[in-house]
Amino acid sequence: MASGLRVSNLSLKYGGVSALCGLSMDLAPGEVIGLIGPNGSGKTSFLNLVTGFEFPTEGAIFFEGQELTGKSAQSIARKGIARTFQNLQVFSRLSVYENMRAGCHRCSKPSSSFWQFKAARNAEKERILSLLDCFSLADMALDTPEALTLVQLRQLDLARALASEPKLILLDEPAAGMTPYETDQLAKTLQDHVLNGRSAIIIEHKIDFIAALAKRTFVLSAGRAIADGPTDEVLCDKDVRRIYLGECG
Amino acid sequence: MVDFIQNTLDGIALGSAYALLALGFTLIFGVMGRLNIAYGPCIMIGVFAGAGVYSDLTQSIVMIFVATLAGTILASAYVERVSFAAIRADAALASMVSTFAVWMQLEEIVAHLFPARTYAFKELGHLSLIEAGPFFLRQESLFMLLVTLAVLLGLALVLGRSHFGLELRALTDSRRAAIISGINVRRIIFLTFLLAAMIGGVAGFMIAMSDGQVTPKFGLWATMKGLVAMVIGGLASLRGAVLGGMLLGIIEAQAQWYFGASVREILVYAILFAALILLPRGILGGPHTVWRS
Numbered sequence: 235m236a237s238g239l240r241v242s243n244l245s246l247k248y249g250g251v252s253a254l255c256g257l258s259m260d261l262a263p264g265e266v267i268g269l270i271g272p273n274g275s276g277k278t279s280f281l282n283l284v285t286g287f288e289f290p291t292e293g294a295i296f297f298e299g300q301e302l303t304g305k306s307a308q309s310i311a312r313k314g315i316a317r318t319f320q321n322l323q324v325f326s327r328l329s330v331y332e333n334m335r336a337g338c339h340r341c342s343k344p345s346s347s348f349w350q351f352k353a354a355r356n357a358e359k360e361r362i363l364s365l366l367d368c369f370s371l372a373d374m375a376l377d378t379p380e381a382l383t384l385v386q387l388r389q390l391d392l393a394r395a396l397a398s399e400p401k402l403i404l405l406d407e408p409a410a411g412m413t414p415y416e417t418d419q420l421a422k423t424l425q426d427h428v429l430n431g432r433s434a435i436i437i438e439h440k441i442d443f444i445a446a447l448a449k450r451t452f453v454l455s456a457g458r459a460i461a462d463g464p465t466d467e468v469l470c471d472k473d474v475r476r477i478y479l480g481e482c483g
Numbered sequence: 484m485v486d487f488i489q490n491t492l493d494g495i496a497l498g499s500a501y502a503l504l505a506l507g508f509t510l511i512f513g514v515m516g517r518l519n520i521a522y523g524p525c526i527m528i529g530v531f532a533g534a535g536v537y538s539d540l541t542q543s544i545v546m547i548f549v550a551t552l553a554g555t556i557l558a559s560a561y562v563e564r565v566s567f568a569a570i571r572a573d574a575a576l577a578s579m580v581s582t583f584a585v586w587m588q589l590e591e592i593v594a595h596l597f598p599a600r601t602y603a604f605k606e607l608g609h610l611s612l613i614e615a616g617p618f619f620l621r622q623e624s625l626f627m628l629l630v631t632l633a634v635l636l637g638l639a640l641v642l643g644r645s646h647f648g649l650e651l652r653a654l655t656d657s658r659r660a661a662i663i664s665g666i667n668v669r670r671i672i673f674l675t676f677l678l679a680a681m682i683g684g685v686a687g688f689m690i691a692m693s694d695g696q697v698t699p700k701f702g703l704w705a706t707m708k709g710l711v712a713m714v715i716g717g718l719a720s721l722r723g724a725v726l727g728g729m730l731l732g733i734i735e736a737q738a739q740w741y742f743g744a745s746v747r748e749i750l751v752y753a754i755l756f757a758a759l760i761l762l763p764r765g766i767l768g769g770p771h772t773v774w775r776s
Contacts, residue, residue: 285663287662307662307663308665308666308667308668311663311664311665312774316663317663319659323660323663324657324660325653325656325657325660325661326657327652327655327656328652328653332649332653334650335646336649336650336660336664336666337664339665394664395663397672398664398665465753
């Protein structure tokens with residue numbers, strides 16, 4: 235596959251402990267995959283490998299035909315892969331607007347004249363305000379993240395990731411700590427503003443959330459892929475229900 | 484009271500140079516979370532480059548300034564490459580020891596290239612005192628203060644208005660978030676070293692011009708004054724660096740007047756000890772401050 239994400243035989247070991255064993259996955263452009271599995275099954279390690287925060291012991295990662303294996307996290311981000319972390323990663327001393335500007339990095343291009351620079355700045359401002367509006371954060375643009383609730387912080391984290399106009403977005407438990415109502419709202423926002431034609435991998439323990447957003451689900455257990463297929467089928471799979479959902483029989 | 488106010492005025496002028504030294508330390512500490520104790524010796528390289536140009540090439544103040552700045556920037560770029568870029572991000576102690584090794588290298592280089600030890604530096608000239616009622620102000624002190632204010636204004640504009648400033652502030656806030664945002668961390672660190680070098684070069688130029696001479700002890704002196712001012716004002720706080728520099732200048736001026744030069748240094752380091760015990764993060768550092776603009 236020349237485009238999208240291709241992961242081949244990916245392994246990660248910490249000393250004698252295997253976090254991931256021979257994982258392979260293909261993600262087509264525009265496809266959304268739910269990545270589920272028990273705690274410690276290697277979901278976040280997988281995202282760390284794809285985004286260059288860790289390097290695989292074996293295997294290779296390709297995005298749009300280019301090999302990412304061994305590339306630095308910032309160069310991978312510049313290729314159009316954005317991510318969020320389970321632990322929020324916002325700039326606590328920058329305003330909400332500045333957080334977004336920092337996220338626009340991939341889109342900013344050198345200007346040859348003052349007017350071009352001014353026009354680019356104005357376009358960036360409009361894009362940021364429009365994104366903040368999507369996440370109901372426009373009124374808080376000048377506030378620092380200290381003034382935001384947990385839900386708003388998660389939205390800011392997400393909005394900043396989107397500010398770079400990524401081709402692929404990796405979301406690590408975006409609904410963690412949210413009430414069912416907030417989770418539904420987030421799913422709707424993701425559907426309307428984030429996943430419209432954009433590739434994504436979503437890690438989440440809330441199965442309804444995954445079912446609402448991802449047509450395909452990938453299941454990890456102890457670093458190995460145990461299921462991969464249409465979400466409704468995977469969630470009915472006996473092994474998945476036994477290992478992940480703790481059902482007997 | 485007149486003496487006290489006069490000393491305070493003299494101290495503010497002296498402290499403005501200290502503030503610039505502390506700012507350089509703070510900028511590097513902010514982005515790296517590590518101490519660059521070779522910062523003073525880098526400035527020493529700069530002022531010796533300026534002294535070399537003054538003694539051998541030209542008396543042009545512009546050329547001497549350019550040489551001072553260029554020397555400081557080159558030495559700082561060298562320190563960044565060998566003591567920071569080449570050493571793993573999680574090896575802060577190795578980095579600090581490495582800057583000590585570079586310090587020794589830079590002093591040896593100066594000792595070889597400038598064997599006479601003490602060299603004349605371009606002076607502002609014998610300027611008359613400015614009189615305001617019972618108070619006097621040296622014109623070079625006023626010049627130092629004005630240049631410091633201009634540097635502070637320029638720094639505020641760079642940090643607050645430019646994309647580089649935003650990236651620098653983002654990096655000092657959260658390295659991980661900066662990386663996932665695609666910010667080129669290595670480039671920002673390198674540019675921050677150059678920015679700190681420029682500020683240090685300006686400070687070194689003003690101090691050397693005020694003294695009219697330079698010696699290899701300049702490196703140690705600049706490192707100590709910058710470090711003390713940074714620690715008193717607030718570790719990793721830019722406002723703290725300015726406050727710490729000014730306070731240090733005022734304390735020194737008062738101590739010199741009331742107790743003499745020998746007691747001055749003892750008092751300054753006693754205050755440093757007290758600050759470390761009572762306010763380990765300095766006056767504006769706050770309990771959890773990593774970096775504040």
